[in-house]
Amino acid sequence: MTTSTNLPGHPQVPNLAEVPGSILGRESAVTKVLLRRSAAARRARYSTVKIWVGAICAGVVVIPVVLANVLPLPDPIVGALSESSLPPFSAGHLLGTDPNGRDLLSRILHGGQTSLVIGFLAIFVSGLFGIVAGAAAGYFGGWVDTIISRLLEAQMALPLLLMLLLVVALFGPSIPVITLVIAFAQWPEPARITRALVLVEREKPYVAAARVLGLPKLSILSRHVVPNILQQVLVVVLLLLAQAVLLESALSFLGAGVQRPYPTWGGIISDGRELFVTGKPWLVTVPGVAIALLVVGVNLVGDGLRDRVRRAKGDQT
C-alpha cells in the first residue's frame, strides 16, 4: 500500500512508511534469510523432511506388498526343491529362496499383506474403542471415568505378551483373533490421549455455549468435542500401526501368528533362525529389513504429522 487510507468519516491516517524516522520506512532487520533460519521455520522444514523420508520408506514396502498378487512372482507357499536355499540375486529369485525352494521376495510380499491387513484392522478397532472409551471417560467423568481409568491401570500391570499368547492359544491363530488381540493390547494408548484431550476441551466456552443451547450431552461430545481433538488422536492411532506390525511379527515369531505354510514376517524370521548359523543369514536379515522399513516409515510420517499438529495448536515442544 503506497497511499494513505482515507475512509469517509474518519480522520486521515498518515502512511507510516512515509513518515521520517518511522521504523516502517527502513528496511526491516529481519531478513528473509533470518526467517528461514528461525527455529519455527526449521521445525516446519524438518517435519516435512520426516514426512517425506517416512512416506518413501513406507511406500517402498507397502506398494510392492499391495501389488504382490499382480506382480510376476513365484508361488509363496509351494517351492521347487531343486532351487532350495539359493542366495540373493539368483536368477529368477531376487532375494533368494528358503530351504524349501520358496522365493523369499514372494513370501515377504505375501506375508506383508497379512501383516498389513491385521495392522490396519487392529488400529481401526483399537482406535475406535479407545476414542469412544477415552471420550466417555473424559467427558462424563464420575463412575464412567473411574471404571475406564481402572481398566487402563489394570492392563498396565498384566504381563501382556503372555496374556496375548494365551488368548491366541485359546481361540486359535486366525486373522480375526490376532487382530482383536493386538487391538486389545493397543486400546489404552488412544483412550488415554483422548481422555486427556477431552478433559481440556470440555472446559472451553464453546462447550458451555452448546450446553446453554440445550444440546444433548452425546451430540455435544460426538459433534463438537471429538471433531476438535480427532486430528491429534488420529496421529497417535497412525503411530499404533507401526506398533501393531511389530507386535504381529513378535507374535508370529513366538509361534502365535498365522500358521504355516502361509507366510508372515515374524514367521519367516522364526523359520530362518535355525538356519542362519549354517550360513544362510539372508533368510533372517532380509524380512527384518522389510519390517523395519515399513515401521520406520510409518513412525516418521506419524512423528512429522504430530510436529505439525502440535505447531498448529501452538505447542512449542
Next chain:
Amino acid sequence: MLMYVLKRVGQTVLTAFLAVATVFVLLRMAPGDPAANYAPPNPSSEQLEAIRQQFGLDQPVPVQFWTFLQHLFQGDVGTSFFFKRPALDVVLERLPYTITLAVASIVVTALVAIPLGVWMARRNNTAPELGANIGTIAGQSMPDFWIGFVLLILFAVNLHWFAPSGFDSPASIILPTVTIAILQIALISRLVRREMVVNLASPYLTVARSRGVSERALTWRYAFANAALPVVTALGTRFAAMLNGVVIVEVVFNWPGVGELVVNALKQRDFPLIQATVLVTVLLALAVQLLVDLLYPLMDPRVRLGEASA
C-alpha cells in the same frame, strides 16, 4: 504416608491376584491336554486319567481354583508338572538371570539415553538433531528379535566374539543387553528431549541465565532437575515391564530367565509353573513401581503422596 503405602500394597496384592486368576482361568480354557504331554508315548485312557488325577485336573475349574487359593495362602503355588519340583523354586532359580539382564539394560539405557536426550534438546531444530531424531525413530522401529539375530549373525557367527546363545560367561550378557537397550534408548532419549525442551524454554531458565549461571549448570542443575521426574518414572516403568519378562530377547539368546521359562511352560501346558511365574513377576513389577512412586517426594519436594493428584 503410611496409609498411602498400605493402600498401594493392598492394590498391588489385588492386581496380582486378578492377574493370576485371569491366567488360571485362561489356562484351563485353552485347548491342549497337559496330561498328554507328561504321559508315556501312546498312553491308555487310564494312564491319562491317572495323570489328570495326580495333577488335580479331573476336578471342575472352580474347585481347582479354590484348592489353588487354599494352597496359595499357605505359601504353596503348586508343583511344576514338568520339573516335578515346587514351581516357586524353579521360578526363583531363573529370576536372578532376568533381574541381571533387566538391571544391565536399564543402566545402559539411562547412561546413554539421558545424555543423548539432553544433547538433542540443546541442539533442538538443527540438522544433527534431525539426524539423531530419525535415528531414535529407527531404533524403536526394528523388531527386537530381529536386532538380536542380526547381532548374533555379526558378532557370534561371523566374528566369533561371543557364544551364540545361552549363559556361558559374563560376556554372554552383552548382546542381549544391547538388543534391549537399543529400543529403550530410543524411547527414553525422546522423552528426555521432550521434557528438556520444555524446561529449557521456561522463564525460570531465562531468569537464571540473566543472573550469570553457567550453561552447564543451567542444563543440568536447573532444567534437568525438573525434567528428571518423568524420566525416572519412565525408567521405572520400563524396568518393571522388563521384570515381567523380556520374553522375546530371552528366547532369541536362550537366556535362562523367566521369560524363556514361561514360553516353554506354555508350550508344555505346565499350569503351576505359568501361574507361579505370573505371580512372582507381577508382584515384583508392582513392587518396583511402588518404590519409584515412593521416590517422588525425595526428588521433588512439591510432590505429596496420597493426594488426589498422586
